[in-house]
Amino acid sequence: DQQVKQNSPSLSVQEGRISILNCDYTNSMFDYFLWYKKYPAEGPTFLISISSIKDKNEDGRFTVFLNKSAKHLSLHIVPSQPGDSAVYFCAASGGGTGNQFYFGTGTSLTVIP
């Protein structure tokens, strides 16, 4: 049973506009959430994370929002750049799950120049 879900397999955005990637989770014990970026045939690279004690974390063009009541997080990229084109995975960890990281199925972002 998928505990972390990304319901949009793909997203296309014009360069300079905002990209919003969404993620839902089912396990209320998760207390640490992450976003990774991945290119084909490479390992994921860490982008940004957020602890459950916060509702927002910002790092440059990347902002992650957490809505615990809705069990929902989102990644905002502003402004989007062609180099942002990749697959983005959200992940969750913590609580009664031990130290495992649970990943979503990914969203493929294409930024159109």
Next chain:
Amino acid sequence: DGGITQSPKYLFRKEGQNVTLSCEQNLNHDAMYWYRQDPGQGLRLIYYSQIVNDFQKGDIAEGYSVSREKKESFPLTVTSAQKNPTAFYLCASSPLTEPRTEAFFGQGTRLTVV
């Protein structure tokens, strides 16, 4: 440079053969993980280990085995019992600290059964 090294990058295996994928880290991380990526299915956890000589099954452990004899090394063996071994395999490591921090990934091994 600190990091995680997976080898080989590409691996071909005949049906019925066991094969071992290497994962080494010099980050002094306690926890190590093996994930499998298939198209449209994200990253699924095979095995993970939090301490030397101890490891736990993930969601899809059947047909796989691991060992953790050294903190730096966490090799994965894909056995002939794994029905669909062709996939992209990713190794990761993380510290077991509070507050939590991210997992670091290797570059992956593409296994193809021929």
